[in-house]
Structures are given as C-alpha cells and as structure tokens.
Amino acid sequence: EVQLVESGGGLVQPGGSLRLSCAASGFTFSSYEMNWVRQAPGKGLEWVSYISSSGSTIYYADSVKGRFTISRDNAKNSLYLQMNSLRAEDTAVYYCARGYSGYELWGQGTLVTVSS
Amino acid sequence: SYVLTQPPSVSVAPGQTARITCGGNNIGSKSVHWYQQKPGQAPVLVVYDDSDRPSGIPERFSGSNSGNTATLTISRVEAGDEADYYCQVWDSSSDHPGVFGGGTKLTVL
Numbered sequence: 001e002v003q004l005v006e007s008g009g010g011l012v013q014p015g016g017s018l019r020l021s022c023a024a025s026g027f028t029f030s031s032y033e034m035n036w037v038r039q040a041p042g043k044g045l046e047w048v049s050y051i052s053s054s055g056s057t058i059y060y061a062d063s064v065k066g067r068f069t070i071s072r073d074n075a076k077n078s079l080y081l082q083m084n085s086l087r088a089e090d091t092a093v094y095y096c097a098r099g100y101s102g103y104e105l106w107g108q109g110t111l112v113t114v115s116s
Numbered sequence: 117s118y119v120l121t122q123p124p125s126v127s128v129a130p131g132q133t134a135r136i137t138c139g140g141n142n143i144g145s146k147s148v149h150w151y152q153q154k155p156g157q158a159p160v161l162v163v164y165d166d167s168d169r170p171s172g173i174p175e176r177f178s179g180s181n182s183g184n185t186a187t188l189t190i191s192r193v194e195a196g197d198e199a200d201y202y203c204q205v206w207d208s209s210s211d212h213p214g215v216f217g218g219g220t221k222l223t224v225l
Contacts, residue, residue: 035214037159037214037216044200044202044216044217044218044219045151045153045159045202045204045216045219046216047204047212047214047215047216048214050213050214059211059212059213059214060212061212061214062117062212065212095158095159100206101147101149101164101165101205101206102147102149102161102164102165102204102206103149103151103159103161103204104161104164104170106158106159106160107158108158109158
C-alpha cells in the first residue's frame with residue numbers, strides 16, 4: 001500500500017526540540033520530492049519545508065527558517081524534520097506530503113504541542 | 117511573498133454548483149492546486165495543475181485559472197462535499213515557494 005506515516009510528535013516545552021519522522025512505503029521514495037505542511041488548531045494549512053528527491057535542494061518558510069531542518073534518508077525511505085527553539089506558535093498537526101508542486105499523497109499527521 | 121486570497125465561506129444547496137475562488141497577483145501564470153479537507157482528516161488533492169483531476173476524484177470537480185483568479189467548481193453538490201477547500205501554488209521565483217490560501221469552508225445547505 002502506498003502510504004506515508006508520521007511519528008515523533010508530542011508535548012514539548014518552549015525552547016525545546018523535537019524530531020519528526022515520516023516513513024514512506026509502497027513507492028520508490030528516492031524518486032519523489034517531499035514536504036512538511038502544518039496546521040495549527042482550527043487554522044488553515046501552512047507549508048513548512050521542501051526537500052528535493054536527492055536532498056540537494058531545500059526550502060523553508062520564513063516562520064521556521066533557522067530553527068527547523070529538513071532531511072531525508074533514501075536508504076531508509078524516511079523523511080525527517082528536526083525542530084529546535086520551539087515556540088507556542090509551532091503548535092500544530094504536522095503532515096508530510098509527497099510532490100513537487102501539488103501534493104498527491106499525505107500522511108495522517110502528528111500533533112506537536114509546545115507548552116509549559 | 118506571494119499571497120493567495122480565498123473567501124472564508126461559501127454556501128450552496130444540494131444539486132447546485134459551488135464556485136470557490138482563489139485570488140493572487142497574475143495567478144494565471146502559475147499552476148494552481150486544490151485540496152479538500154474534512155474534519156479530522158488529512159487534505160486530499162482534488163484538482164492539480166489548474167484543471168486536472170487525480171484518479172478517483174469525481175468529474176464534478178473542475179478547475180480554471182486566468183488573470184488574477186483561479187476557481188474550483190463543484191457541480192451537482194452533495195452533502196459529502198461539505199469540507200474546507202484550500203488552493204495552493206508553488207512560487208518558483210521565491211526562496212520560500214510553498215503557498216496555501218487561507219481556506220474556504222463549503223457549507224451544503
């Protein structure tokens with residue numbers, strides 16, 4: 001089955017760190033660009049970061065630049081998001097999504113809550 | 117950075133046609149994608165590259181894009197179409213290219 005499964009969310013204090021993972025299965029992961037998209041409670045979708053299929057090209061939203069790092073391990077069919085210096089406004093469901101321009105495959109999301 | 121503007125809400129009776137707009141500066145020069153999101157679920161791509169449909173998406177869903185406005189049209193609206201809809205572009209001229217509209221809540225009366 002073609003799917004993406006996120007993990008690693010949870011409760012973290014402001015200023016803390018968290019690493020999200022996205023496990024891909026059912027397709028050739030190394031051939032696809034990947035993204036992280038988040039959604040704060042009751043709010044709309046916000047694109048967070050993009051990584052090319054080889055990992056050579058990376059983009060970030062201004063809201064996370066310098067604090068978050070996207071990476072991938074094609075041998076392990078996995079996408080990652082290292083989140084440092086977390087703030088209350090980073091509280092959201094984080095989705096991994098496959099695609100370059102449009103995102104045709106999404107995971108179910110993992111909730112990150114930043115609170116003391 | 118590039119901004120996409122959607123109406124917060126659209127209401128339509130069953131069987132009628134719903135049109136959800138997405139405004140952006142010269143958006144007609146970009147590829148627009150549309151997502152449907154129901155409560156508690158991940159988004160689903162319903163239209164990509166302005167007007168193409170992924171497999172499994174009903175023909176009732178269509179899209180257009182010209183000038184400063186892209187439009188998602190849902191014909192013969194059903195109760196199950198009630199959801200939030202988001203437009204999205206990839207602004208390749210930017211170093212933070214992923215852009216979503218604010219979303220539109222479609223209510224089926």
